[in-house]
Amino acid sequence: MEGIVVKSTGSWYEVETPEKERILARLKGKFRIKGIKSTNPVAVGDRVNFHREGEEAVIDKIFDRKNYIIRRSINLSKQVQIIAANVDQLFLVVTLKNPQTYLGFVDRFLVGAEAYRIPVVLVYNKIDLLETEDEKAELKKWEAIYEKAGYEQLFVSAEKEIGLEALKEKMKGRLSIFGGHSGVGKSTLINRLDPKLNLRTAEVSESHQSGKHTTTFAEMFELSFGAHIIDTPGIKGFGNVEMQKEHLSHYFPEMRSRMNECKFNNCIHINEPNCMIKKAVANGEIAESRYFNYLSIYEEDESENYRQKGY
Ligand SMILES: Nc1nc2c(ncn2[C@@H]2O[C@H](COP(=O)(O)OP(=O)(O)OP(=O)(O)O)[C@@H](O)[C@H]2O)c(=O)[nH]1
Ligand SMILES: [Mg+2]
Ligand SMILES: [Zn+2]
Secondary structure, three states: OEEEEEEEOOOOEEEEOOOOOEEEEEEOOOOOOOOOOEOOOOOOOOEEEEEEEOOEEEEEEEOOOOOEEEEEOOOOOOOEEEEEEOOOEEEEEEOOOOOOOOHHHHHHHHHHHHHOOOOEEEEEOOHHHOOOHHHHHHHHHHHHHHHHHOOEEEEOEOOOOEOHHHHHHHHOOOEEEEEOOOOOOHHHHHHHHOOOOOOOOOOOOOEEEOOOEEEOOEEEEEEOOOEEEEEEEEEOOOOOOOOOHHHHHHHOHHHHOOHHHOOOOOOOOOOOOOOHHHHHHHOOOOOHHHHHHHHHHHHHHHHHHHHHHOO
């Protein structure tokens, strides 16, 4: 039988059958997912095959994932924990005030999401707090930056219930997950979308297992208007994504779509002549902040390599 993993505690799982019945499940046998060393082979959102053994279900196969989101363990650098799989979209909740989100954070986050093939929608929450002309202008500035980059954006206030219908519309029929800094209003937002849900988002905590890695409990919920979400402690980023730095611009959609126009096919858009990316920055088609963050991430990556080589 096929099912979807809707809950994971690390050792136990809950699988939802096509008839919407939820049964306890465990894993049998060894599961290895090529290329990743994870502390948990199965994650919420995974499509699995299972059979029944008495009261419980035994997962015997995991189907290929279209994407997944990982959390890196701090101590074991190669060990990762998969916190969600097969998500349709990630809502990156940002606020320009209380707390202030920075462009550098957003651009690093977006690079990670691109690398993991997670479509991101930017959700500006707490727009009720933006009162002065300067604050409103700042929001317009951000909107222009990410519109040029090709990202979808929503403007909401969970508190004042502004823009929630558009958000619900975007969520219908899809599996979503929320990310962003602590305090931007993710829990408030989700609870406003479906007051009956009464998520324990705030209380979900991370517990340590023998100090080695962090176990995260994640669970999938169905909202009243026909949307699914995976509830997990806020996703704050993707950590250092392993990639060849020459490919960094592939993770900037507005650069990716233009790079074949550069004179050199291995152009890294820094010092090369006839670079169409630099040209697009100069004429305002690509936001300067995006390009500067591209350079900044590019250089960071280099110092990271040096560190690994022991310089
Ligand atoms: N003014 C205003 N305050 C808001 C809005 N949304 C949330 N808040 C407030 O922001 C604070 C943080 O909200 P949470 O929902 O706990 O934030 P969170 O993103 O879930 O934070 P973590 O769980 O720590 O990651 C709370 O005091 C909310 O009442 C909003 O739209 N406007
Ligand atoms: Mg929260
Ligand atoms: Zn170029």
